Amino acid sequence: MNRLTAVSPAPHPLSEDDESLWRTATEVLDANWRTDHTVPSGTLYPHQWSWDAAFISIGLAHIAPDRAWRDLRSLFEAQWPDGRVPHIVFDLGVAERDYFPGPDFWDVPAMAGRPPRFSTGLVQPPAHALAAWEVYRRAPGDASAEELRRLYPRLVALQDYLIGSRGVSGTGLASIVHPWESGLDNSPSWDMALANVTADEDLLLRYERQDLKRAAADHRPTNDDYARYIAIAATYRNGGYSDADLVDRHLFVVECPAYNSLLGAAEHALARIAAVVGADPAPHRDRAATITRSIVERLYDPESGTFRSLDLKTGRLSTQRCVNGLFPLILGDLPRDIVAQVVAEAESARFGINELMPIPSSDRTADSFDANRYWRGPVWINANWLLARGLAAHGYAGHAATLRTAMLDLVRRSGYYEYFHPITGDGIGAGAFSWTAALVLDMLAEVGPRIGDPGTTRMSRTR
Ligand code: 2M8
Numbered sequence: 001m002n003r004l005t006a007v008s009p010a011p012h013p014l015s016e017d018d019e020s021l022w023r024t025a026t027e028v029l030d031a032n033w034r035t036d037h038t039v040p041s042g043t044l045y046p047h048q049w050s051w052d053a054a055f056i057s058i059g060l061a062h063i064a065p066d067r068a069w070r071d072l073r074s075l076f077e078a079q080w081p082d083g084r085v086p087h088i089v090f091d092l093g094v095a096e097r098d099y100f101p102g103p104d105f106w107d108v109p110a111m112a113g114r115p116p117r118f119s120t121g122l123v124q125p126p127a128h129a130l131a132a133w134e135v136y137r138r139a140p141g142d143a144s145a146e147e148l149r150r151l152y153p154r155l156v157a158l159q160d161y162l163i164g165s166r167g168v169s170g171t172g173l174a175s176i177v178h179p180w181e182s183g184l185d186n187s188p189s190w191d192m193a194l195a196n197v198t199a200d201e202d203l204l205l206r207y208e209r210q211d212l213k214r215a216a217a218d219h220r221p222t223n224d225d226y227a228r229y230i231a232i233a234a235t236y237r238n239g240g241y242s243d244a245d246l247v248d249r250h251l252f253v254v255e256c257p258a259y260n261s262l263l264g265a266a267e268h269a270l271a272r273i274a275a276v277v278g279a280d281p282a283p284h285r286d287r288a289a290t291i292t293r294s295i296v297e298r299l300y301d302p303e304s305g306t307f308r309s310l311d312l313k314t315g316r317l318s319t320q321r322c323v324n325g326l327f328p329l330i331l332g333d334l335p336r337d338i339v340a341q342v343v344a345e346a347e348s349a350r351f352g353i354n355e356l357m358p359i360p361s362s363d364r365t366a367d368s369f370d371a372n373r374y375w376r377g378p379v380w381i382n383a384n385w386l387l388a389r390g391l392a393a394h395g396y397a398g399h400a401a402t403l404r405t406a407m408l409d410l411v412r413r414s415g416y417y418e419y420f421h422p423i424t425g426d427g428i429g430a431g432a433f434s435w436t437a438a439l440v441l442d443m444l445a446e447v448g449p450r451i452g453d454p455g456t457t458r459m460s461r462t463r
Contacts, residue, residue: 004030008063011445021412022444026063028416028437029056033067034091037074041418041430044214046098048075048089050124051183052435054131055382058138059438062445065139069147072132076154078119081112083161085128085154086119087180100210101230106237121241122233123176125183125259126162129155129266133273138445149277152270159266163287165243168253168312171298172290173260175253175312177246178232182256184383185229186221186375187361188320188368190254193311197251199224200231219372219428247312257299257307258324258383264291265330292333300328305341321350321363323383329390339394346387346399353399358384358406360422371421378419378428381407385439404443411440 007026014022032038037048038056045052053075060068078089086108092115096102103117110116132151136144162174169175176182179190204227211220221229232252239249246253267288271281299307301317306325308317326346328334334342346353350363358379362369370376384407392400410425411417416436417427 004064011062014444017412018408018444021408021440025059025416025437025440025444028432029059029063029434029441031432032434037071037089038067038434039091040434041432044211044418044430046094047091050075050085050087050089051127051382054127055385055435056438057131058134059435059441061135061138062441065135065144068135068139069144072128072135072151073147075128076151078114079112079154079157080119082165083157084121084123084165085126085158087122087124088120090118090120092118097210100207101233105207105233108241121237122178122181123162123166124181125262126158126266127262128158129269129273130262133269136273136276138442145276148273152273152277152279155266155270155273159263159270159287162263168246169255169298171294172287173255173294173298174263175246175255176259177236177243177250177252179229179252180233182254182259182324184256184258184322184324184361184375186225186373187322187324188366188376189256189309189318189322189324190252191320191368192316192318193252193254193309193313194225194228196313197228197231199227201227203227203230203234215429216372220374253312255299255310255312256324257295257309258327260291260295260299261327261330264288264295267291268332288331289333292328292331295328295331296335296338300338302341304345306345307342320366320368321345323351323359323361323380323387326351326359326387327383327390329394330386331390332393334394343391343394343396343399346391353402355402355405355409357422357425358403358410358420359387361419364422371423372428374419374429377422379410379422379425380419381411381436381439385443408440408443411436416440
């Protein structure tokens, strides 16, 4: 495996502590690099994951832009002819037993010059156009412009797939067909929809969970939920990964506010990318406006002042308040009155923006809150990084800086974990986790010494 020969310096002087953070984050990404992509974790996740690659590329842009583009390119080289970008691209050199469900389970046919079983048939949140734009901004120049030109048609094909084949409601929003597609896999946001799926634990006798060999059982999904995940994935696979008649045929069809916010953010990013590559930005702006309008019309619950997921099989909004309800903040065109409501939700005891701890993945006051279990309470850096961006873009610079301070302090204290206990801050899940390291680099590069400096406007507690 080729190593980065030297640690690239930060773009501005850092404190001694931050200098060390910069170096160790670089080391994590370097250790997780595999020829043409980065694995999320060398132990728990030994393949390439779709939205991980997006976040990772943003960090790599600061230290090895060639790797940032290579990572995104590798992912899009695995794009299916229908435009979907698989949620996992398998490294066929990794043993089947090292990750479940692996290539044999998904049993994807050969296509587009790829061997059989090269990927899963699911997708993940479309964070890639945003990432490509951010990599370009961080590492501008002809080489990056060329990469953007190469990626643009593929990014558009992904959006076309999501808005077309997955546009089940015909409103411009995309549906997910599995909790794994949300990226927020075990979130309480899916509990109501999953309650209608039979949990057949016999499936776990046929298929052995690998995650429990590498992580504590009370940090991971329950067996019941895992059995449901397998049933949903197997149904989609057995239907040949077809998206026809999903509401009638499939077990899980949901519109998620986080997923669709990233879908809209992708159109905003594509409008900017189009201007660089000589394409027409107008259709992207139109689509972005439609997506924001539909998210508000369909997924916003004015009574609670938050966004919720919508089960298309029952027509019901989830009753759970989860971090996905805050994601529409990343949309610059979210109406101001709704922004204010969502910020109030983020400030409330349910999520509680403060300097001591980033925002948890789920409502701290709800019965479903679980401080240890995967997306049901713990803190995730990618979600907080996105929320900080959204808050800053809507003029809440103080809140954005508070979140950044909390994130950097947490990682300084606990390490580059996959997720963190929302009360103690202890690291949970995989250590040396790539997107945590990547986004730390990005925060250090962007804010640098100003983080924690109370004399600056970014740190002000007011808007
Ligand atoms: C987690 O999901 C995978 C399945 O895709 C798993 O639990 O095995 C999620 O946190 C997801 O968002 C993430 O992309 C993936 C790899 O980091 O791990």
